[in-house]
Amino acid sequence: MTETLDKQAAHRRGVTVTTVACLTGVAAGLGAHVVASGATDRLGVALLVAAAALNLGIVRVLGVDVEGFSAKDHLYTAFMTFALWFVTWGVLLSA
Numbered sequence: 428m429t430e431t432l433d434k435q436a437a438h439r440r441g442v443t444v445t446t447v448a449c450l451t452g453v454a455a456g457l458g459a460h461v462v463a464s465g466a467t468d469r470l471g472v473a474l475l476v477a478a479a480a481l482n483l484g485i486v487r488v489l490g491v492d493v494e495g496f497s498a499k500d501h502l503y504t505a506f507m508t509f510a511l512w513f514v515t516w517g518v519l520l521s522a
Contacts, residue, residue, distance in 0.1 A: 440491055443486065443489055443491055444486055444491060444500070444503075444504060445507060447482055447485050447486050447489070447504075448482055448503075448504040448507035448508045448511075449507055449508075449511050450511075451478040451479075451481055451482050451485065451508055451511075452475075452478060452507060452508040452509065452510065452511025452512040452515065453511050453512075453515050454478060455474045455475050455477070455478035455508065455511075455512040455515075455516075456511065456512045456513070456514070456515025456516040456519065457515060457519070458474045459471030459474045459475070459512070459516045460515075460516055460519040460520070462474065465520075466520055471516060474512075475508065475509060475512045478508050478512065479504070479505050479508045479509070482504050482505075482508060483504075486504075
């Protein structure tokens with residue numbers, strides 16, 4: 428029974444971290460489209476960096492132990508945020 432609870436907790440942690448990273452990436456992409464003047468405007472990248480930093484705070488508020496994150500976890504959340512930011516802003520720039 429304990430193994431099942433541990434697996435469920437790990438799964439919830441993973442889903443929470445992934446969802447927050449993806450949603451902040453999309454929000455940063457939408458924000459970049461609204462605030463930046465074009466693809467070469469560095470303000471869009473500043474929003475990406477802010478979203479990546481905001482990830483940790485949001486995940487901490489949702490109850491995930493951020494101090495237990497390894498370098499791999501930080502790279503994963505940063506990449507997911509970047510990927511969704513890039514795709515969202517790219518689609519909006521080409522529309």
